[in-house]
Amino acid sequence: MANNLRFISSANVTFNLLDFDYAKLKTANFHVVSWVPEVEKKQFGEKVNRFTKKPQIFECSFYFKGDAARRKQQIDDFIYQTEQDCARLSPGRIYWNEQYIEVYFNTHDTHPVDAGANWTEIKGQFYAPFPFWTQEQTLIIRPSGQSQEGFPENVKGYPESRSFVYGYEYAYPYAETAVFIDVDTAIPSDFKAVVYGPANFVQFFVSGHKYQVNYALRSGQYMVIDSRDTTPMNRKCIVVNENGSIINVFDYRDPTSLLFKKVPNGSVVLNYSRTYGIDFTVFQERSAPK
């Protein structure tokens, strides 16, 4: 159940979908899921080669309450923001607690107000081109010996030198250079790694798979490796300089390293030398919000 249900437009305007002061959601089928089989016809039935997903449509209706002028203003704000998303080809997000899905509110119809009524109903649909709900889990790891700002440093059972951030439900350290991450999904997940210089080269392992870029980071530089399809090709492996300028360093990948291989599901191990800091984000994707 969602006790925090929001729509945030691409212009970062938030609508609380549980609150009549914004756009109160009356009905929505956010838990609809459809896997489509790709099959070969056989004499008896079919052979399933794999399952795919089509973009998801969420039918929904909203209530807007209050006097006519107030309702008109609320509806105008909501429609303006969602239409801007479509015009800019930049989706908004529906947040279900900590999970989100990127959507366009691309179809809607406002019902006429009955005389004397103090509410207006809008029926429409959200179109989700990528039909998965995502929950981001970010693990912040600093070089050995540096404090983990914002988190207690003394963890029962672990010496201070193993000062990983431990306050997560989904990750815990088991050695100075290794941490377990619980990836609670049915399918492999995208990730984003931000590596902070200085570093002679960047190398880390996730469940034995090597991610390596042979580029020397200076102090003040950081490298971003982002596996998501939605990230433009020339921004997937970059170095950001202190002045904000960007260098595409994909060509520096180690020939033996598949750089954007997704993180497997289940309990995975992230390990590396810990001679530099990493912010490691796993984009856990589920068909329906939990």
Add this chain to the structure above:
Amino acid sequence: MIFLTSTLHELGEIDLDVDAEFGTSEAPNDFEFATSLRGLEEPGAFYIPGTEIGGLIDYDKTKSDQDVITFKGFLWRGLLAKNIIMPPTGSDYMIVSGEANSVISSLLNNVMGNLFTVSSEDSGLTISNYQFPLYINLLDGIEGMLEEYGYRLKITAQKIASNTPIQILVEATEATIVSGTYNEDNGIPLTYEVNRMGINHLICGGSGELQNREIVHLYINDQGEISQTQYYFGLDERQEFFDYPNAESTQDLIDYGTERLKELASYKKLSIKAPEEQPLEIGDIVRGLFPDGSVIQSPVVSKIYKISNGLLHTECKVKGEE
């Protein structure tokens, strides 16, 4: 797949649908794909590491009202087909001898700015006084040379080191022979066609009118030999008329009539298709054994790659396959 700069440095990885067909020079040996323009640096080439799939982008098309760009070009193998083997100065033919990779290396030296790297490994094959057909392209020339020895041309593109151009490795390797016997479940589609519906008596009409028209009777026997002696009679005889009023002589009428009767006669035909289940490469051999003891074998001459929705489909064709 990975986009490359025009100097073959890696630009970035992207998932796209691609159609690519390569093989001998009769195959298109080209590729085509379309992608959104957003976030795209101008690529000069593409490849899939560890495979032959890749090539130089020589064509792009954009439309002012669409956020899509279409790229086309020749695959690595196709680029070989765009270079001709010339006889050395003072020689009538190009004749080569030596270890196969060394021979290929000398042929590719200074071709396309040394785009290709030839393996320095010993292929195990020694070429002896091989004479290339005149003005043949590099692809057909090398493939023809290797085929004669049961070898094939292997091309693989891969990254060797960080921040360096990718390597397009060319080498001679032994062809795989895949055999199957007719009517056995071996995954090799063999067709054994016996057509007894053919003509065995062709009445050829040459110049002249009515009863003065020149008429020659041609017959075919059970060995496929054509003569003017009748072989099939009664229930077995099948006749057809061949109208050739412009025949310049009796021999001319017989020559054309013979060709026509061969086309119309009964026949046994053997054909073979590339098996779907087995991984084959260009130059590999598919061999079929038929009930009458006949053997047919044909090299794989074309391979089609389709990447669609992240899935790779391949399809091979052997020589003569429709």
